[in-house]
Amino acid sequence: MTAAEEKPTYQLGTGPGQVLVWFYGVFTVAAASRSIVQMIMDYGKAPLAYTLSALAAVVYGFITYSLVRGGEKARRAALVCCAAELVFVLVVGTWTLADPSAFPDATVWSDYGMGYLFIPVILPVLGMLWLRKAKR
Structure with a gap:
């Protein structure tokens, strides 16, 4: 295989990855500060809502760290966390709509992230797409 035919490799935190790092970094700070103040x-x-917001901050922080760190192990770990994040957003989003009384206050993932312009449901999908493309 010649150099022109080789599959391009990507640094996780470069190009579109930089945008993901920025968004995940902002959401880490937003979710952490929100949950700390609320708690x-x-x-x-x-x-439950405040604990879920704290969990969101941990997930966002880990994904941010993995994107910045780079490497295949970090890419796989971030991919798993993005998938888990998407599951959390879908479960909590559905739960908040089905049983609003269980959540007297909103979480980052309430109503599929409506309070955050639906970015919490879009971000893990974009993250997984980027991380799959960045696979070596």
Whole structure:
């Protein structure tokens, strides 16, 4: 195989990956700060919602770290986390619509991320597409 025929390789945090790093970084800070403030101010009001927002922050942070770190192991780990994130968004989004009383306050994933312009449901799909393309 000549150099022209070789499959291109991608750095995870370059090109479209930079946009993903930026979005995941912003969502890490947004979800973490939201959940911390909510847990400090009134944890008893909606413990499930606030805990899910904290979980979202951890998932977003791990994906951000993996994209920046790069490498095949990080790519696979980020791909698994993006898939898990999508499942969480779909489950929590459906749950919040089916049983609104279970969530007296919103999470990052409530209503499929409607409070965040549906970015929480779009971002993992775009992340998985990029991570599959970036496969070596």
